Amino acid sequence: MALKVSGGKGEEAVEPGGPLLVKDRFEVHPDHPLPHLDNPPAVAVRTTHTRDGSRQIYALVCDPKMPPRLDIVSTVHRVDHRNLQRVVDWSVLDWPQEGRRCPVVVMEQPQGDRVFPQLTDWRAPMTEEAVTRLFLAPVVSILRDMHALGVHHRNIRPNNLYFVNSDDREMCLGECFTAQPGTNQTALFETMECGLAAPAGRGEGGAENDLYAVGATAIALLTGKVPMAEKTDEEVMLRRLNVGSYAALVHNQRISLTMMEPLRGLLNDDPKERWTLEDLSLWLNGRRLSPKQQVMPTKASRAYSFAGRDYFTARELAHAMHRHWDSAVMPIRDGSLDTWLRRGLSEDDRVEAVNQAKGGVGQHDDDKLIARVLIALDPEGPVRLRDFSATIEGIGSLVGLNVHDANARTLFARVNSMGLGQFWLEQQRKVDPNQLRYLTRMDKAKMVMNQPGLGFGIERVAYELNPNLPCLSPLFERDYIATIEHLLPAYERLAQAVEAGRVDPVRRLIDRDSAAYIGVNYKRPSGTELRDIEREGDDPPGRIAQIRLLANIQDYMHKKTDFPALCALAATILEPAIERFQSRERRARVRDRLRKAARGGRLSALLDVVDDQQEVANDQRNFESAVRNYAASVEETIQVKRDIKNRSQLAHEVGGQLASTFSALGATVTALITFIVWWF
Amino acid sequence: MAKPATKARKGAKGGRNKGGRNKEGQKTLGAGKRFLALFIAIILVTLFFDSMILLAAGMIPTGVAYLTDRGPRKHATRTVAWMNLAGCLIVILDLWGGGGSLDHAIRLLMDPLNWVLMFGFAGIGWVIYFTLPPIVSGYLALSQEMQLKDLAKRQKALEKEWGSDVRKNAPLDRLDMIEEEIAEAERRAKAPKASGGEATDSETADSEESMGVEAGEDLTDTPAGRPVAGRHGVASGQSGRTPAKAG
Incomplete structure (x- = not known):
């Protein structure tokens, strides 16, 4: 966007x-x-x-x-x-x-202009002394400070350099915040390993990435133009793969012997041979050594033809096979690649690695076979699987930036299930502890991804691997939740928008994205609530669990902040929970209390009203009593109606009894009167 | 409110004595009692022959009533007997006042006024017997109507407070069965009437009056207040429909 x-x-x-x-x-x-x-x-x-x-x-x-x-x-x-x-x-x-x-x-704001307004712009070449004084010396100092703090710049390039003042006597390095590491860089300013990966998959990187970019920028300053600026990333990488980065960047430009030493060191394609900050610092302090010759990868005695082009190195071929994925399986399966590796390239290690890559792959699992062979051909290169291409550190950021892209999600899942990260690590001659750390995180991610519950899955993995990733819930399409502290204010804005009719009514406050975001960034336990939301869905317990989760966050992070609009929305969402109460009168009372509580802006107050267990138990008890009373009244009704049915019989029976009684009384009275009259 | 009807039921069932019952369920005297009655009768006939002749003739209506009375407890016989006996007593006292002899008894029997007196009192007994059951039936109808109205109000109040879920344990199917039985009975009662039959007016009148509810309050959706099939619902004006099962 x-x-x-x-x-x-x-x-x-x-x-x-x-x-x-x-x-x-x-x-x-x-x-x-x-x-x-x-x-x-x-x-x-x-x-x-x-x-x-x-x-x-x-x-x-x-x-x-x-x-x-x-x-x-x-x-x-x-x-x-x-x-x-x-x-x-x-x-x-x-x-x-x-x-x-x-x-x-x-x-x-810097007072001066950009050193290179655009990468394609030209400017007057700077002298070696100027480059050293204005650029290399300050940059070494800055990078030393940043690296000591565990931060890498990852955004060093000529058009991110400014003159401090309008007199152009001092330069300053630009910002490094506005995008993920390496995503704004062209392949020209990235190491070979990162340059081969997709921009989003270049990863956090390290000091070597910054130093490589310093070398590439220094060439631009020395020559007055950015080398290969007009070429695409693909063309740049092909050139660099073919002749090496230093040769590709310098091309026909004249570089003095003095500058050649640091530039060859900084632009060395072998990470082990690449200059460190210490080397550059020593050079700045006057240490002079003979420039190191770039060690080029082994070239084959005869070219390997693939997809219409000839390739002489395994890395070039790996890159080409990635670009022509579907054609890559044939040479691997028919053995022509093995033959070329043995006879043309004559690298026993590589042959061994490719054989290892072929082992343990099913007959029909072409993608896994290709991905493993590419790692074997180019062990320092990125992990590649069709459109997926990321360094081991960059896998997380690649999936984070494409978490809603179904294809990216599938590819990430396949990279995980194929164990490509582990295989990549096995192919390394020297393992960086950082890479081991990333691999451990990937293993954890694999477990999290396979868990189907709310708060897990690919969304959780994305947030686990990308601390900077904002909450990507569709609820917050027009918001930006940079940290967990921004979550409830965002909900408040959402509730205000719903209230004003600017967005559609919200039925659920916690979806898969927000659940995963909370699961990763909210450091207090939230598993119970997430399980309840998952299990109960839109039923009252699920709704209550949603509000409880948000109430916990409010009580923990926003003790003194009220969210009246959110509370009003929550009260609407909790409406079905009121229906748990059987008594109409109690419902009306709870609804009224809920409305009053919502005005207070505390979510926990809503829960006190709706989730009052004592009240719920009382209601249930009274309801059961009412059910019994009702059943008893129907029993009475049945009895009365049975009497109605038998009324005629009853009337005759009772009437007969009464008649005989009256008759007896009448007879007695008659007899008494007769006796009295007869007697007197 | 169910007391009068309950009492009546108890009355119908109660009153058992130590005597046995015949095949029709009618009370019969035991052998000892029969013997005692026969013994007393012989003594009375021996001692008061003239009076017994008079009594035997005067109590003919009671004998007729006994023969025609199909009720298990012979209420008609009893009612007629008491009054018949009172009438006979007047004539017997007249006999005793005249010295008491068989001739005098025959003379008295020859007087039609004495027959009118004895049979007239028996007639009064019949009048009593035929008058009271309709009055009782009317009272029962009124009482049952009141009971149903009270029950309907109670049910309405419970439903208002707790909703239709409150019906969940109510034996509404049994209520439906009873109502169907009532409807069926009424259909049977109406059929002969329509064809010039002999259905008693009192029964029809009873059933039409029994379940009226106050016009201001619609209680017809309660089990106690809904109109019984075959009847004219007083509150709703419905007639002849089978009530839907509530809940």
Whole structure:
């Protein structure tokens, strides 16, 4: 998704509007874009400090579909270096042009221009001394500080460099927050391993990624143009695979022997040979060694023809087979690849690895076979399966950014079930502890993914592997939940929108996405509630469990914040729970209490009313008593109607008795009178 | 409110003595009692022959009543007997006042006024016997109507408070059966009437009056208040329908 404010390029007219307040300190002016400071997909807009109008700041409004690295903002804020563009704060605000909420990062504005406004632009070549002084030396210092804090920049490239002032005497490194690591970089500024992966699957990376980007940027500064800037990523990677990264980037440019040493070190395609920050630091301090010759991968004595082209290295062939996936199975199955590896490439290790890859694969499981063979051919390369291509660290971010893409989900599930991560690890000559850590997380993810319950599945995996991923629930399509603290305010906004009729009525507050998000980010127990929601669905216990989960979050995180609109919505959702009470009178009473509780804005107060076990038990007891009374009254009715049926008989019987009694009385009276008359 | 009817039922069932019952369920005297009665009768006939002649002639209506009375407890016989006896007593006292002799008894029997007196009193007994059951039936109808109305109100109140679920344990199927039986009985009662039969007016009148409810309150949806099949529902004006099973 691209934001509508494009930096004043004229694609979209921006409606004038008032400034938007961020954290009561900054005023963001959506109608004043700063296109020269855009960092796609983020767009820059003018921003002022409410109390200090002289501060030169601007805001980068990020694409909500490409979650920014908000988790490192506070860490990077601690790196106080004049050659690093300083981040001031971040927040989430209503972005009128997009009609939704977007994350925004407030930055200090550099006074000078970009060193390279576009990657395709040219500028005057800089001297070695200038590159060293203005770029390499400060960057080493900045990276040392950042790496010490466990953060990597991952966004170093010529068009993310600014001159600190208009006199162009000092440069500063731009931001590194507005997108996931490596996703904004072209393949040119990524290591070979990351360059072969999809942008979203490049992963967190490490110091070597930053150092490689420093080397590539230095060449651009030295030559005055970005090498191969006009080429596509695919063309760049083919060139780099063919001749090596250093040779591909330098091409025919003249590089002095002095600069050749660090550049060859930084752009070395062998991770073990690549310069570290320490090496670069020593070089800056005057250590001079003879430039290391780039060690190229073993080239075959004869080319292997595949998909209409000849390939001389296993890595090139692996890349080509990934690009022509469906054609790759034939050479693997018919043995021609084995023959070429043995006779052409003559690498016994590779032959062994490919044989190992073929082992344990079913006769008809072509995809698994290809994926394993590609790992065997290019052990340092990404894990590849059809459209899926990610480094071992990048698998998580790739699935996180495509969690609602059915194809990506399927491929991720297959990568997991095929155990490609484990096989990739087995093929490594040297295992990085970070990679082991990622693999352990992947194993955990596998278990979580196979659990069918609410709060688990692929959604949970996405949130587990991507701390920056916002809640992707369809409920919050127009919101941005950067952290769990933003969840209830987002629900409040949603409830207000429902109340105002701007969105359709909400029937459930907890869906699979929000459940998974809460499961990962809410650190207190929530399993019981999630199980109840899963088991009971839309029945009253399920509804109560939804509200209880949110009430727990409110009690834990928003002790002093009330959410009246959310409570009103919750009261509506809890309406069927009131129907649990059998007594109409009690229902009316509970409904009235619920309405009053909703006005208070505390979800727990609603639960106190609806989920009062004593009240429920009393109601049940009274109901059972009423049922008994009713049954007894019907029994009486039956008896009365039976009497109606037999009324004639009864009347005759009783009438007869009465008649004989009256008759006896009458006779007695007559007899007495007769005796008296007769006697006297 | 069920007391009068219950009492009546008890009356119908009760009153058993130590005597046995014949095949028709009628009371019979035991052998000892029969012997005692015969003994007393012989003594009375021996001692008061003239009076017994008079009594035997005067109590003919009672004998007729005994022969025609099919009731198990012979209420008609008893009713007629008491009054008949009172009438005979007047004539017997007249006999005793005249010294008491067989001739005098025959003279008295020759007087038609004495026959009118004895038989007239027996007639009064018949009048009593035929008058009271309809009155009792009317009272029962009124009482049952009140009971049903009370029950319907109770049921309505319970349903208002607890909804139709409150019916879940009520024996409504048995109620339906009873109502069907009533309807069937009424159909049977009406059939001969329509063809000039002999259905008693009192029965029809009873059933039409028995279940009326107050016009202001619709109780027809309660088991006690709904119109019985074959009857004209007083409150709803429905007639001749089989009630749907409630709940």
